[in-house]
Amino acid sequence: MSDAPLQRSNDSAQRRPATPMAQQILDRGSLLDDAKAVPNGLKAAGAVLGLGFLAVNAAIAFIVIDGRLDGEWYDFRDLGNAIARLRAELDDTSAGPWLSYWVTGVIGAVGILSFLGGFLLIGSWIERRLLARFQIRMGPNRVGPFGLLQPLADALKLMQKEVLIPLGADRMLFYLPPILVFIPAMLAWGPVPWAPNMSYLDLNVGLLYVISITSLSVLAIWMAGWASNNHYALLGSMRTVAMMVSYEIPISLSLLVVVLLTGSLNLGDIVAWQADHNIWLGALLPFAMFTFFFSSTAEINRTPNDIAEAESEIVAGFHTEYSGMKAGLFLAVELGNALLVGALLATFFLGGYSMFGLEEWIPPYLILAAKATAGYFAFIWLRATLPRFRIDQLMSFAWKYLIPLSIANVLVVAIEASIAARWDVEGIFIYGSFAIVNLGITAFAVRSWAKVVGYTPDLERPVGTRIAPRIGGLKEAKRIQAGA
Amino acid sequence: MESTGIVVAFYVLSAMTVMSALSVFLMRNLVHAIVFLVLSFIGMAGLFVTLSADFIAVAQILIYAGAISVLLVFAVMLTPLASRNNGNSLYAAPGLLLGAAIAAIVVFTAIDVEWNELTGTALEERAFLDTISGIGDLLLGRYILAFEVASVLLLFALLGAIVLVTDRGEVDTEAEAEDGASGAVAADDAV
Numbered sequence: 001m002s003d004a005p006l007q008r009s010n011d012s013a014q015r016r017p018a019t020p021m022a023q024q025i026l027d028r029g030s031l032l033d034d035a036k037a038v039p040n041g042l043k044a045a046g047a048v049l050g051l052g053f054l055a056v057n058a059a060i061a062f063i064v065i066d067g068r069l070d071g072e073w074y075d076f077r078d079l080g081n082a083i084a085r086l087r088a089e090l091d092d093t094s095a096g097p098w099l100s101y102w103v104t105g106v107i108g109a110v111g112i113l114s115f116l117g118g119f120l121l122i123g124s125w126i127e128r129r130l131l132a133r134f135q136i137r138m139g140p141n142r143v144g145p146f147g148l149l150q151p152l153a154d155a156l157k158l159m160q161k162e163v164l165i166p167l168g169a170d171r172m173l174f175y176l177p178p179i180l181v182f183i184p185a186m187l188a189w190g191p192v193p194w195a196p197n198m199s200y201l202d203l204n205v206g207l208l209y210v211i212s213i214t215s216l217s218v219l220a221i222w223m224a225g226w227a228s229n230n231h232y233a234l235l236g237s238m239r240t241v242a243m244m245v246s247y248e249i250p251i252s253l254s255l256l257v258v259v260l261l262t263g264s265l266n267l268g269d270i271v272a273w274q275a276d277h278n279i280w281l282g283a284l285l286p287f288a289m290f291t292f293f294f295s296s297t298a299e300i301n302r303t304p305n306d307i308a309e310a311e312s313e314i315v316a317g318f319h320t321e322y323s324g325m326k327a328g329l330f331l332a333v334e335l336g337n338a339l340l341v342g343a344l345l346a347t348f349f350l351g352g353y354s355m356f357g358l359e360e361w362i363p364p365y366l367i368l369a370a371k372a373t374a375g376y377f378a379f380i381w382l383r384a385t386l387p388r389f390r391i392d393q394l395m396s397f398a399w400k401y402l403i404p405l406s407i408a409n410v411l412v413v414a415i416e417a418s419i420a421a422r423w424d425v426e427g428i429f430i431y432g433s434f435a436i437v438n439l440g441i442t443a444f445a446v447r448s449w450a451k452v453v454g455y456t457p458d459l460e461r462p463v464g465t466r467i468a469p470r471i472g473g474l475k476e477a478k479r480i481q482a483g484a
Numbered sequence: 485m486e487s488t489g490i491v492v493a494f495y496v497l498s499a500m501t502v503m504s505a506l507s508v509f510l511m512r513n514l515v516h517a518i519v520f521l522v523l524s525f526i527g528m529a530g531l532f533v534t535l536s537a538d539f540i541a542v543a544q545i546l547i548y549a550g551a552i553s554v555l556l557v558f559a560v561m562l563t564p565l566a567s568r569n570n571g572n573s574l575y576a577a578p579g580l581l582l583g584a585a586i587a588a589i590v591v592f593t594a595i596d597v598e599w600n601e602l603t604g605t606a607l608e609e610r611a612f613l614d615t616i617s618g619i620g621d622l623l624l625g626r627y628i629l630a631f632e633v634a635s636v637l638l639l640f641a642l643l644g645a646i647v648l649v650t651d652r653g654e655v656d657t658e659a660e661a662e663d664g665a666s667g668a669v670a671a672d673d674a675v
Contacts (some may be wrong), residue, residue, distance in 0.1 A: 223519065
């Protein structure tokens with residue numbers, strides 16, 4: 001390679017990539033090319049199926065909105081009403097209320113478990129394929145078509161492996177954590193509303209319930225680290241405990257803001273509030289949404305904050321000593337929690353099952369599933385993009401940055417909530433102006449507070465490029481491009 | 485107390501709470517004791533649920549099982565010989581005395597109070613559905629003074645923790661700022 005600075009040429013034939021990696025980036029096809037490569041027959045079949053689905057939905061929705069089915073659906077598209085009717089019929093029988101409790105409990109549990117189980121089967125494949133795509137690799141593509149059966153093969157392998165118990169481990173505490181960590185991950189799905197009238201636990205304190213149940217997994221992780229009799233595991237678990245305890249405060253404060261505006265702790269009411277006012281709380285409360293998203297990555301050990309199991313520092317963190325399906329349970333919980341946080345993010349900040357009237361036409365639970373999967377995709381994107389924080393950076397970010405700003409945010413939103421309660425104006429105007437004001441305040445506060453507490457040593461702040469012009473840095477490239 | 489489900493739940497949860505509370509002080513390993521303590525907290529939360537006190541139940545899990553237990557975990561991690569033999573204690577006799585006194589107070593109160601047990605339709609008429617708005621009204625209405633006093637107390641505790649871990653009288657160089665930045669861990673070391 002010559003020392004000549006980067007030349008930008010409009011002629012793509014003469015464009016010479018700097019590295020083999022750059023050559024690969026140029027050579028790889030886009031998603032559009034992949035889509036074009038699908039055989040025409042498959043495209044036609046997909047189009048027929050999709051259009052047919054939409055047509056059936058539209059026909060049923062027309063009948064329902066027309067009032068021919070007393071305004072409610074009883075088919076697959078509104079399972080909530082169907083089950084409520086089933087409950088009413090069971091209550092009328094002589095068996096008493098326990099029968100309807102049992103039946104609906106079993107139906108709901110089976111529904112949530114099968115949704116989550118199906119996701120766990122496909123989720124790790126999605127994550128690995130997408131990560132591979134981000135990193136210009138192929139990803140798993142050997143087992144089954146497109147490698148779709150890879151998670152199944154992984155699970156079978158994990159089940160066959162022997163579960164080792166290290167010498168000197170605390171046997172009782174070593175057995176429990178993979179089970180205990182699974183329980184909160186399942187229970188926290190309870191209050192999530194999938195449609196109007198369709199949540200497994202319709203609690204008045206649903207939001208507090210979610211916070212408290214998810215905080216229980218700290219103990220299981222600490223037990224795993226303590227019982228392993230391994231320094232890396234103990235370090236990982238202590239990091240996790242410190243991190244989770246710190247990041248629970250910003251999460252609670254960001255959800256407190258949601259409660260201030262909506263005036264309810266019931267997750268269904270929060271979604272209904274957003275649907276009524278035709279506004280997403282994420283647009284209204286950008287800082288709370290950012291806080292929730294970022295702190296959640298710390299709570300569930302996703303990448304910007306996955307120091308609890310930083311592979312390059314402490315082998316695998318708290319589950320270093322776990323093998324076989326016990327390790328598999330930890331990994332599955334991690335996967336499921338990512339989807340759970342996606343669903344909670346959608347419920348609190350992105351309108352939940354509602355989509356500006358679209359929920360009248362397609363099943364609301366499909367909308368929520370799509371939003372949760374979009375949240376999961378954002379987590380994968382972050383994992384492929386961002387490096388990992390150090391533990392002290394993470395701690396100071398929570399305590400010095402997120403918590404003071406969250407408290408200020410609570411103050412601002414409390415003022416706005418009292419204004420909205422006293423001022424009798426059309427909702428969309430007052431909340432629209434709040435959204436603009438909040439966005440401005442957030443941008444200003446984030447920048448200025450970062451200047452106050454930020455780690456910006458003067459010595460390391462580059463005044464100009466030092467080495468970059470020699471090898472053709474960005475500035476140099478811009479200078480050349482400008483026509484010098 | 486008429487449906488069998490509630491009765492069964494009451495006895496199962498009570499047994500769980502009492503047995504794990506017993507295990508807390510019979511265990512010689514402090515770490516196991518913490519695990520049983522959390523189990524008894526969760527059993528208490530279940531008992532609150534059977535009394536349809538949903539907010540108290542969730543607060544029990546959030547504060548006791550989620551937060552207090554982590555505090556105890558940190559305390560145990562800083563205790564030498566936490567997982568060894570902890571059979572003997574200098575405070576066995578005063579501890580037993582205090583426990584007996586508290587038990588006597590609870591039993592005396594339970595006998596002394598006139599319990600208005602409601603059944604059937606009378607119970608259904610008095611059913612309170614939404615405890616959380618009632619608690620909120622009381623906290624910010626009738627008991628506003630106590631609420632404010634508690635929040636000022638918590639604020640002082642927060643400030644005290646910050647003051648305890650702050651390096652005073654030293655030049656705040658970058659290296660030290662980094663060392664001192666690791667929040668909770670540093671705080672525990674200082675305490």
